[in-house]
Amino acid sequence: MQHRYDRKAAVCCYAAGITLFLFTAVPTPARGEPVDYLGSVKPILETKCFACHSALKQEAGLRLDAASLILQGGDSGVVLEPGDADASSLLERVTDTDSDQRMPPEGDGTPLNSEQVETIRTWINEGAIAPEEPIPSHPGEHWAYQKTVRPPVPAVQNPGWVSNALDQFIAASHDQVGLTPVPEATPEVLLRRVYLNLIGLPPTHEQLIAFLNDKSPGAYEREVDRLLDNPQYGERWGRHWMDVWRYSDWSGFNQEVRYSQRHIWRWRDWIIESFNNDKGYDRMILEMLAADELCPDDENAIRATGFLVRNWYKFDRNVWLDDVIEHTGRALLGVTMKCAKCHDHKYDPISQAEYYRLRAVFEPCDVRTDRVLGELETSKDGLPRIYDAQLETPTYLFERGNPKQPDTSTKIDPGSPSVFGGTLDIQPVVLPVDSYYPSLRTFVSREMIIAAKDAVHAAEVEVQVQEEKFSDRTPLPRSLEYKLQREALELAHIQLDLASAKLASLEVRLDVEQMRHPTAGSETSVDATALQELTEAAGQAHRRAQEGEIAEQLLMTIQQLGALRLDVFRKKNKYDTDDSKFELRAAEKRLDKIKQLLEGKWETPKEGVASYGPLGKVYPRVSTGRRLALARWITDRGNPLTARVAINHIWLRHFGRPLVEKIDDFGLRSPRPPLADLLDYLAAELMDNQWSMKHIHRMIVTSSVYRMRSAALEVPDSSSSEIAGDPQSTDPDNKNFWRMNVRRAEAETVRDTLLYLAGNLDLAQGGPQIDHHKGFVIPRRSIYFHHARDSQMPFLNVFDAANPRECYRRQETVRPQQALALVNSSLALAQSRQVAFRLSEQVRLAGGHENRGGSSHDHFITLALETILSREPSAAELTVCREFLEFQAKQLSVPERLTLLNEQANDVAAATDPVQRARENLVLVLINHNDFVTIR
Numbered sequence: 001m002q003h004r005y006d007r008k009a010a011v012c013c014y015a016a017g018i019t020l021f022l023f024t025a026v027p028t029p030a031r032g033e034p035v036d037y038l039g040s041v042k043p044i045l046e047t048k049c050f051a052c053h054s055a056l057k058q059e060a061g062l063r064l065d066a067a068s069l070i071l072q073g074g075d076s077g078v079v080l081e082p083g084d085a086d087a088s089s090l091l092e093r094v095t096d097t098d099s100d101q102r103m104p105p106e107g108d109g110t111p112l113n114s115e116q117v118e119t120i121r122t123w124i125n126e127g128a129i130a131p132e133e134p135i136p137s138h139p140g141e142h143w144a145y146q147k148t149v150r151p152p153v154p155a156v157q158n159p160g161w162v163s164n165a166l167d168q169f170i171a172a173s174h175d176q177v178g179l180t181p182v183p184e185a186t187p188e189v190l191l192r193r194v195y196l197n198l199i200g201l202p203p204t205h206e207q208l209i210a211f212l213n214d215k216s217p218g219a220y221e222r223e224v225d226r227l228l229d230n231p232q233y234g235e236r237w238g239r240h241w242m243d244v245w246r247y248s249d250w251s252g253f254n255q256e257v258r259y260s261q262r263h264i265w266r267w268r269d270w271i272i273e274s275f276n277n278d279k280g281y282d283r284m285i286l287e288m289l290a291a292d293e294l295c296p297d298d299e300n301a302i303r304a305t306g307f308l309v310r311n312w313y314k315f316d317r318n319v320w321l322d323d324v325i326e327h328t329g330r331a332l333l334g335v336t337m338k339c340a341k342c343h344d345h346k347y348d349p350i351s352q353a354e355y356y357r358l359r360a361v362f363e364p365c366d367v368r369t370d371r372v373l374g375e376l377e378t379s380k381d382g383l384p385r386i387y388d389a390q391l392e393t394p395t396y397l398f399e400r401g402n403p404k405q406p407d408t409s410t411k412i413d414p415g416s417p418s419v420f421g422g423t424l425d426i427q428p429v430v431l432p433v434d435s436y437y438p439s440l441r442t443f444v445s446r447e448m449i450i451a452a453k454d455a456v457h458a459a460e461v462e463v464q465v466q467e468e469k470f471s472d473r474t475p476l477p478r479s480l481e482y483k484l485q486r487e488a489l490e491l492a493h494i495q496l497d498l499a500s501a502k503l504a505s506l507e508v509r510l511d512v513e514q515m516r517h518p519t520a521g522s523e524t525s526v527d528a529t530a531l532q533e534l535t536e537a538a539g540q541a542h543r544r545a546q547e548g549e550i551a552e553q554l555l556m557t558i559q560q561l562g563a564l565r566l567d568v569f570r571k572k573n574k575y576d577t578d579d580s581k582f583e584l585r586a587a588e589k590r591l592d593k594i595k596q597l598l599e600g601k602w603e604t605p606k607e608g609v610a611s612y613g614p615l616g617k618v619y620p621r622v623s624t625g626r627r628l629a630l631a632r633w634i635t636d637r638g639n640p641l642t643a644r645v646a647i648n649h650i651w652l653r654h655f656g657r658p659l660v661e662k663i664d665d666f667g668l669r670s671p672r673p674p675l676a677d678l679l680d681y682l683a684a685e686l687m688d689n690q691w692s693m694k695h696i697h698r699m700i701v702t703s704s705v706y707r708m709r710s711a712a713l714e715v716p717d718s719s720s721s722e723i724a725g726d727p728q729s730t731d732p733d734n735k736n737f738w739r740m741n742v743r744r745a746e747a748e749t750v751r752d753t754l755l756y757l758a759g760n761l762d763l764a765q766g767g768p769q770i771d772h773h774k775g776f777v778i779p780r781r782s783i784y785f786h787h788a789r790d791s792q793m794p795f796l797n798v799f800d801a802a803n804p805r806e807c808y809r810r811q812e813t814v815r816p817q818q819a820l821a822l823v824n825s826s827l828a829l830a831q832s833r834q835v836a837f838r839l840s841e842q843v844r845l846a847g848g849h850e851n852r853g854g855s856s857h858d859h860f861i862t863l864a865l866e867t868i869l870s871r872e873p874s875a876a877e878l879t880v881c882r883e884f885l886e887f888q889a890k891q892l893s894v895p896e897r898l899t900l901l902n903e904q905a906n907d908v909a910a911a912t913d914p915v916q917r918a919r920e921n922l923v924l925v926l927i928n929h930n931d932f933v934t935i936r
Contacts, residue, residue, distance in 0.1 A: 055139055056345075061075035070090070142668055153681070166678065169675060173675060199230050211223060239748055248804035256314075258315070278692055283691070287304035330664040331808070332641075332645065357415035361626040365388060425633075460496060470488075498548035498552050509612055510615065643691075659675050782796060829908070832923040832927055833911070839863050861882060862878070
C-alpha cells in the first residue's frame, strides 16, 4: 500500500522518535592511574583463588580474601613483598610453567591470562596498596544465612516524611549520610507510575481526571486497592515471576518437543490466577515443587508443577535434572548450585555431596500429560505435570560431574545443604486412585464410554451406507468391482461388530478395574469369586475385541490388495513390472501375516488369569514425598533465604534496583547490603502476613519513598529547607533511595499500551499460547503469546523481553531499533491512527462540531498528552505541538508537495483529511516520546 507523505514532516516525525533514545558515554580511567585493588585485583583473586584460599577453605593456611590476610601469608611464610613482584611467591605460583605447581591447580580453574598477571604484578610493584576492608567471617556467619528476625524500627530525624515503617528504614539511611529526600511526585506522575507498576497499563484519560479531581483523604490508597483487585494485576506480576521461574512454552523441531512440554500454558494460567487470588508465596512454592504430593487430587494445583516440567529436555535427563537443581536454588533461595556438581562449591559452603543430595530429591521425577475434560487426545490438549516414576532409582555422585563416571560404591540419600539449617522430613505419600490411575477418573471413564458408543453409532451408519451402495449397484458378480463392493459391506459389518465388542469390553473392564481400585470413600469388601468371574469376563470381552481388530485388519488388507489389482488392471499395466510386483507382494505378505494371527497364534488364556490390559497407563501408587519435604524446608519460617529473596525481587521491580545487587546469589560473594535491616523487616512482614504479596505491594506503593519524584531539584534554593546540600553529589547512584529511579517500561507494557490506548486490547484471560508471529494482528496481552528459546515475538525482543533460558533480571537497553519499531512498525502506525481518531471524536463531541481553529488544536493536544503520557502539556509543548499540527495540515493539504513513500501493509489507512492526518502524525510522535517508554 502506498500513501502520500510530506518528506519534511516524515523526517521530523522520525527524528522526534530517534532523539528520544540516546546512549550515555561511559568514562574510562585515565592512563597511568595506579591499579585499584578493589576494582581490579580482588575480582581476579575471587575468581581464581578464593575457592581454596578464603574463609571457605584455607589450603596451606593461606587466605587471599582480604589484603591484610594476603600480607600475613600462610604456613610456608610470606607470599607477597610489597614493591617487589619478582620476590613474591604469589606471582611465582600463578605464573609457574609446571602445571603441578601453578595455581589454580589443573582441573580447578583456568590459569591467569597475561593481562591478569600483569595487573597483579603492577599492583605489587606499586606497593600492594589496598584500603581497609572487613575480614570475611566464617561462612556460617554470613548475613544471608542467619534466620530472619524482624529488626526494630529505627528512630529518624524527619518523622513527618514517614508514611509507614518501611520509610523509617529509608529515612534512617538518609540521616546517616546527610540526605534529604526529594518532594512527592505530582499526582499524575504518581498515578501513571502505580498503574504501570501494578497492572502494566496506563490510566485511561477518565481515570486520570477522576483521580486528579478527587481531593478526599485516602484517594491514592483507594486507587491502589482497586489496582490490586484488578485482574490485570495477576498478568503484570505473573509475568515478572515468569521471568524468575524461567517460563518457556515448548520448543523443538517441527512437531517434535525437545524442551519444556506442550500445554505448559496451564502453568502460566495458574501463576496469573494465584497472584490475582493472593495465594501465599509459601503455598505457591509448595505447589510448584510438589502439588502432586501435597494435593494429588487437585488438578488446578497440579498445574503449578510446570515449574519443574519446564526444565524437561528430551536428549539428556542429566541436563534436565541439573537445570532443576540450579534454578530451584537460584529462583527460590538465591543460591547457585551447579558449581558443586563437579567439586565442592568454590564460593559457598556447599559440598559436592550436598549437590547430589538435592539431586536425589528429584531423581524419581518424570513428566507425563494427563487427560483434561473434553479432549481425548493429549497431543491436542492436556495437563503436563510432574510425578515420581522410578521410586527406587539410586543417586550416585558423578566424579568431576561426569555422568559417565558415577561412584556406585555409595548411594546418596536426599537432603539439603546443612549451612542453611534444618533437615528434610521425608514421608512417602500414598496417592489416591485418580492420581495413579487417571483413566479411572470420572470424567475420563465417562468420555471413554461416550466415545465408544459414538463409534458404535458411526459404524451403524456406515453399514447402512454400504448396504445402500451394494443394493444400488449391479456389477458382474465375478468382477473385481463387485468383489470390492461386497468386501466393503463386509468390512462395515466387521467394524460394527468390532465397535460393539470394544464397547462391551470397555464396560466390563471398567467395572472390574473400579472394583480392584476403589476410590476414597467407596471401599467395600470385595467378593473374591465375583471378582474372579468379572475378571474372566473382562478377559473374554477384551479377546473378542482383539479378534475383531485382526478381522478388520485382514479384510482391510484384502481390500487394499484387491484395489491394487483393480488399479493395475484399469491402467493396463503388466503384473510383472518391478513396481507392481513389489506392491503386490508386500500386500500379500501382510495378508498372510494377519491370517496366521487370526488362525490361532494366540494362546488360550489360562484359567483364572486375566488376559486384558488396564484402561490406560497406571503409575506408582506411592510418591516418595521428597519434593514435598524439600518444599516445606524451603518455606519453613527458619529458612533464612526464601522470604529475603522474594522481597528482593519485588523491590527490584518497584524501584528499578534491588536491595541485594546479586539477586540470584545471596552467597558469600554478596556482602551485607546497606539496607539489610529493611530487607529483613519486609521479609518478616511477608511471612507474618501469610506470605501475601499484595500486602507487601500495598505497603511499598503507599510509602513515601515510593511516592517521591524521580528527578532531583536542579539547583537547591538556599532559602528552602527541602533539600540540604546536593544529594546528587552525595549519592549520585541513589543507593539510599533519596529519589525514585527512572526506568524503562518492559516490552510487554510497550506493546500492550499501544493497543490499549487505541481501545483494541483484548483483556480476555487465559488459554493456549498464541502464535508469536501474530503479535500485530491478535490484540491479546503479550503474556499469552508463545515465548520459547527459538520462538519469540520480534517486537518484544526489540524492547528486551525476557530470555526464556534465564532472566532473573531484565536488561535495559536503548537501541535505534526501538525507535524504528515505534515509528515504522505496522502496529505503531495502525494504533496511532486509531488513537487519533478516538481523540478527534472526543474533541468533536465536546465542542459539538469540528473547529478547524487553534482552540480545537489545543483541545486535541491536551487530550492527546493526557491520554498517551498521562499529563498535561507544558506551555512550551503546547506551542510546539500547535505549530506542528498547523505546519503538517498545511503541507498535507497540497498533494503536489507530497512524496510517495512505501509503507508496510496496514489495515488502518492514513486519513485523507489533512487536519486528521496531522493529528495522526502528532500521536505517532507522542508514542515516540521518551515518557511513553519510561516509568518515572
